[in-house]
Amino acid sequence: MAFETYDTEIFYDELFEPDGRPRSSAAPLIQRLKAMSPEDLVRQQKAAESEFHQLGITFTVYGDKAGTEKIFPFDIIPRIVNHEEWARIEKGLSQRIQALNLFIDDVYHDQKILKDNLIPADMVRTSFGFKPECIGLKPPGGIWIHVTGTDLVRSSDGNYYVLEDNLRCPSGVSYVLENRSVLKRTLPQVFKNMSVRPVDDYPHRLLDTLCQTAPASAKGNPKVVVLTPGAYNSAYFEHAFLAQQMGVELVEGRDLVVLDGYVMARTTKGFERVDVIYRRVDDDFIDPLVFRKDSQLGVPGLMEVYRKGRLTLANAPGTGVADDKAIYTYVPAIIRYYLGEEPILPNVQTFVCWEPDQKKYVLENLGSLVVKAVNQSGGYGMLVGPHSTLEEQNKFAGLIQKNPRDYIAQPTLSLSRVPIIVDDHFEGRHVDLRPYILYGKKPYIIPGGLTRVALKKGSLVVNSSQGGGSKDTWVLDKPSHPPGRR
Amino acid sequence: MLSRLADSLFWLGRYVERAENVARFIGVNLNLMLDLPMEPAHQWRPLAVTTGDYAAFEKNYGDPTRDNVIQFLMYDVNNPNSVLSCLQKARENARTSREVISSEMWEHVNIFYHQVSGALNNPPHDDFLYHFCRQVRFNSHLFSGLSDDTMSHNEAWHFLRLGRLFERADKTARILDVKYFFLLPKVEDIGTPYDIILWTALLKSASASEMYRKKHSLIQPAKVAEFLMLDPDFPRSMRYCLVNAEKSLRAVANTPPGTYSNNAEKQLGLLRAELDYADVGDIIKNGLHEYLDNFEGKLNSVGDALFSVFLAFRPLPKEAEPVQIHKMETQQQ
Numbered sequence: 001m002a003f004e005t006y007d008t009e010i011f012y013d014e015l016f017e018p019d020g021r022p023r024s025s026a027a028p029l030i031q032r033l034k035a036m037s038p039e040d041l042v043r044q045q046k047a048a049e050s051e052f053h054q055l056g057i058t059f060t061v062y063g064d065k066a067g068t069e070k071i072f073p074f075d076i077i078p079r080i081v082n083h084e085e086w087a088r089i090e091k092g093l094s095q096r097i098q099a100l101n102l103f104i105d106d107v108y109h110d111q112k113i114l115k116d117n118l119i120p121a122d123m124v125r126t127s128f129g130f131k132p133e134c135i136g137l138k139p140p141g142g143i144w145i146h147v148t149g150t151d152l153v154r155s156s157d158g159n160y161y162v163l164e165d166n167l168r169c170p171s172g173v174s175y176v177l178e179n180r181s182v183l184k185r186t187l188p189q190v191f192k193n194m195s196v197r198p199v200d201d202y203p204h205r206l207l208d209t210l211c212q213t214a215p216a217s218a219k220g221n222p223k224v225v226v227l228t229p230g231a232y233n234s235a236y237f238e239h240a241f242l243a244q245q246m247g248v249e250l251v252e253g254r255d256l257v258v259l260d261g262y263v264m265a266r267t268t269k270g271f272e273r274v275d276v277i278y279r280r281v282d283d284d285f286i287d288p289l290v291f292r293k294d295s296q297l298g299v300p301g302l303m304e305v306y307r308k309g310r311l312t313l314a315n316a317p318g319t320g321v322a323d324d325k326a327i328y329t330y331v332p333a334i335i336r337y338y339l340g341e342e343p344i345l346p347n348v349q350t351f352v353c354w355e356p357d358q359k360k361y362v363l364e365n366l367g368s369l370v371v372k373a374v375n376q377s378g379g380y381g382m383l384v385g386p387h388s389t390l391e392e393q394n395k396f397a398g399l400i401q402k403n404p405r406d407y408i409a410q411p412t413l414s415l416s417r418v419p420i421i422v423d424d425h426f427e428g429r430h431v432d433l434r435p436y437i438l439y440g441k442k443p444y445i446i447p448g449g450l451t452r453v454a455l456k457k458g459s460l461v462v463n464s465s466q467g468g469g470s471k472d473t474w475v476l477d478k479p480s481h482p483p484g485r486r
Numbered sequence: 487m488l489s490r491l492a493d494s495l496f497w498l499g500r501y502v503e504r505a506e507n508v509a510r511f512i513g514v515n516l517n518l519m520l521d522l523p524m525e526p527a528h529q530w531r532p533l534a535v536t537t538g539d540y541a542a543f544e545k546n547y548g549d550p551t552r553d554n555v556i557q558f559l560m561y562d563v564n565n566p567n568s569v570l571s572c573l574q575k576a577r578e579n580a581r582t583s584r585e586v587i588s589s590e591m592w593e594h595v596n597i598f599y600h601q602v603s604g605a606l607n608n609p610p611h612d613d614f615l616y617h618f619c620r621q622v623r624f625n626s627h628l629f630s631g632l633s634d635d636t637m638s639h640n641e642a643w644h645f646l647r648l649g650r651l652f653e654r655a656d657k658t659a660r661i662l663d664v665k666y667f668f669l670l671p672k673v674e675d676i677g678t679p680y681d682i683i684l685w686t687a688l689l690k691s692a693s694a695s696e697m698y699r700k701k702h703s704l705i706q707p708a709k710v711a712e713f714l715m716l717d718p719d720f721p722r723s724m725r726y727c728l729v730n731a732e733k734s735l736r737a738v739a740n741t742p743p744g745t746y747s748n749n750a751e752k753q754l755g756l757l758r759a760e761l762d763y764a765d766v767g768d769i770i771k772n773g774l775h776e777y778l779d780n781f782e783g784k785l786n787s788v789g790d791a792l793f794s795v796f797l798a799f800r801p802l803p804k805e806a807e808p809v810q811i812h813k814m815e816t817q818q819q
Contacts (some may be wrong), residue, residue, distance in 0.1 A: 054596065231581050
C-alpha cells in the first residue's frame with residue numbers, strides 16, 4: 001500500500017521525516033508495508049480485530065439490551081521509538097518515580113517539603129487524593145507506588161513531555177501484551193528484521209516487584225493475589241489476565257476476611273493467609289471501616305492489618321495525592337528537592353487556577369487552552385479550547401470561578417502523529433504514550449508501553465472512553481541504522 | 487482454591503453440559519419427525535417438560551408446536567435453561583474463573599457463546615437447524631476435550647468435572663423419565679409400528695443408541711432403561727456419572743475409598759451405591775417414575791451438601807470481629 005499520498009502536514013510524525021522520507025528507525029517497516037497490497041493489509045487488520053474478539057478482549061456497551069460487545073480499537077501499524085529516545089525516557093521516568101515515592105512518603109510523615117514551603121501545604125491538604133487516614137503508614141520496603149502509568153506526549157518540537165502521572169490503579173498494560181502477541185502474528189517478517197525489545201516478561205516482573213515488597217510476616221514465601229471489583233468492571237479482562245499470567249489468584253472483596261490479625265482468603269480447604277494484594281479497587285472502597293462505609297468491594301479491617309505491617313498493598317493507599325493535576329506542576333521542584341537533580345523529562349506548561357493571576361490568564365484564554373479537572377481522568381471533565389463552543393467555555397468559566405482549586409489548564413499541544421489504515425490508504429492520527437513503571441527494589445520500565453491513538457480525524461483526545469484506540473509500541477534494541485544500510 | 491472459584495467451575499461444567507443436552511434433544515427430535523408419518527405435536531411437548539420449566543413455556547408460548555419449542559429451548563433468554571442462556575452463564579462463569587482455566591478453554595467458551603448468540607439475530611434456516619444442533623454438541627465435546635487436555639487435573643478441574651457429571655446424570659434421568667412415560671404408559675403396551683424408532687430416539691437423546699446395540703442388540707424397554715440408568719461403562723449412564731463424580735469429590739479432599747470425610751461425600755457415596763446394587767426389574771416393578779424422581783431429589787441434596795461443605799462461606803470463629811459476610815448466591819439448579 002502506497003504512502004505517496006500520505007501527508008504529515010505540520011505535525012511531528014513518528015514514522016516519517018517532514019520531507020516525507022521514512023525515519024531511519026522506521027525504514028524497514030515502511031518498506032514492508034509498501035510491499036503489501038491494500039487488500040492484504042486490510043485483511044491483516046480485520047484478522048487482528050477478529051482475534052481480539054475471539055480472545056474476549058471486549059467492552060460491554062452499557063445500556064444496550066442485546067449486550068453488544070466491542071473491541072478496544074486496534075490499528076496494526078506500530079509506533080516506533082528508537083534506542084536513544086528510549087534510553088532518555090527510561091532515565092527520566094526512573095528519576096521521576098523515585099522522587100514521587102519520596103514525596104508521598106514525606107507527605108504522610110514529616111512533611112518537610114511543606115515546611116520548606118516548596119508546595120503550598122493547603123494545596124496538599126485539600127487534594128482529593130490526600131488521605132489523612134494514611135498519615136504515619138509505613139508500607140513494606142518503603143514503596144508506595146509499585147505500579148505507575150505515566151502519560152507522555154511528543155510535541156511538534158520533537159521533545160517528549162510528561163502529561164500526567166497515574167499513580168492509583170493505572171490500567172492498560174494487558175493491551176500492551178495482547179497487542180504485541182497479535183502483531184507478532186500479523187507482521188512476523190518485519191518483526192524479525194527489526195530487533196524489537198520484548199514486553200512479554202512484564203507479568204513476571206510485576207510478580208517479582210510484588211514479592212520484593214512483601215511484608216516480613218510472609219517469611220520469604222508470600223501469597224500474592226489480585227483484587228478486582230468484579231466481572232462487571234470495565235478493566236476486568238486485565239485483572240484476570242494479569243492474575244493468570246502471574247499464576248496467582250484473582251479475588252474479590254467477598255473472598256477475603258480479616259481473621260486473627262491477618263487477611264485471609266476463603267478457600268475450599270478453609271482460610272489461607274494473604275500477604276500481598278495487587279489491588280485494582282480504589283482507596284475509597286478498600287476498607288469500609290476506614291474509608292467509604294457503603295463499600296461492598298473491600299474488606300473490613302484490612303487497613304488495620306496494613307497498619308501493623310502484615311500486608312502489602314500495591315499501590316499503597318493515599319498515592320492519589322501525587323496524581324492531583326495541580327500538584328503535578330510541582331513535580332520538577334519535587335525532583336530537585338529530593339534528588340538534587342535536574343528533571344530529565346519536562347512537564348507540559350501548566351496554569352494552576354488556584355493561583356489568582358494564573359486563573360485570570362486561563363479565563364481570558366479559554367479558547368486556546370485545554371482545561372482539566374485535577375481529579376479526573378479518562379478524558380472526562382475536560383475542555384479542549386480550540387474545539388469547544390462558546391457555551392462550553394462559559395460553562396467551564398463558571399466551574400473555575402466557583403472552584404479554582406479543582407482546575408488546571410495547559411496550552412493545546414499539537415501531539416505527534418502516526419499513520420493508521422483508513423479504508424484503502426493511510427492517514428495521520430495523534431498519539432500519546434503510556435509506559436508502565438514497576439518499583440520494587442529499583443524502578444523497571446516496560447520497553448514501550450501503550451500507544452493510544454485518537455482515531456477521529458483531528459481529535460486530540462486519545463482515551464478509550466472518547467473514541468481512542470491503541471497501537472503496538474516498538475522500542476528498538478540497537479542504535480538505528482542510517483537509511484539504505486539494511 | 488477460592489470457594490467462589492470452585493463454585494464458578496462447577497457451574498461452568500454444568501452449563502456447558504446442559505447446553506449440549508438441550509441441543510441434542512432438539513436435534514434428535516428433528517430427526518425423529520422425519521421418520522414419523524405426520525408431525526404429532528405431542529412429540530415436542532416432552533422436550534419442554536424435560537428441561538424442567540413447562541409452566542413457563544405454557545404461559546409464554548401456549549401450544550407446544552415445533553417452532554415454539556425450538557425458540558423456547560434454543561434462543562429464549564427468558565428461559566434460564568435455553569441453550570443461549572446456558573452459554574451466557576457458562577461464559578460468565580468462565581470469565582470469573584479465567585485465571586484458573588486454560589486460555590484455550592476461555593477462548594473456546596467465548597467463541598461458542600458468540601456462535602449461538604450470533605444465531606439469535608440470524609437463526610439458521612430449517613435445513614441447517616439440525617446441523618446447528620450438532621455444532622453445539624461438538625462445541626461442548628471440544629470444551630470437555632480442552633479441559634481434559636489443556637488444564638491440570640487439579641482441584642479446579644475436579645470441580646469442573648463434578649459439575650459436568652452432575653448435570654449429565656440429571657439430564658439422563660429426566661429424559662428417561664419423561665420419554666419412558668410418554669412412550670410407554672404401561673410396560674406391557676408394546677406394538678405400534680414406530681415403536682423401535684421411538685425407543686431408538688430415546689437412546690439417541692442420550693447419545694446411547696450405538697453403544698446400546700453393541701451391548702444388547704435388540705431394543706427392549708427394560709434393557710433401555712437399564713442401560714441408561716445402570717450401565718457401568720457407558721459415559722452417560724447415571725451410574726457411570728456418579729461413580730466418576732465420586733472419584734473427583736474424593737480427590738478434592740483426599741479421602742480414601744470406603745470412608746467419607748464430609749456430608750457431600752457421604753450422600754454421594756450412598757446414592758452411587760444404590761445404583762451399584764440396583765436391579766432394573768425391581769425398579770420397574772416399584773415404578774420407574776418414582777425411582778427417577780427420588781434419584782433427582784437425592785442428586786439435588788448432594789448438590790446442596792457440596793455447596794455447604796466447599797462453597798458457602800462458613801461462619802467465622804467466635805473471637806473474630808463481627809464483620810459483614812456476603813452470602814453467596816447459589817446459581818440456578
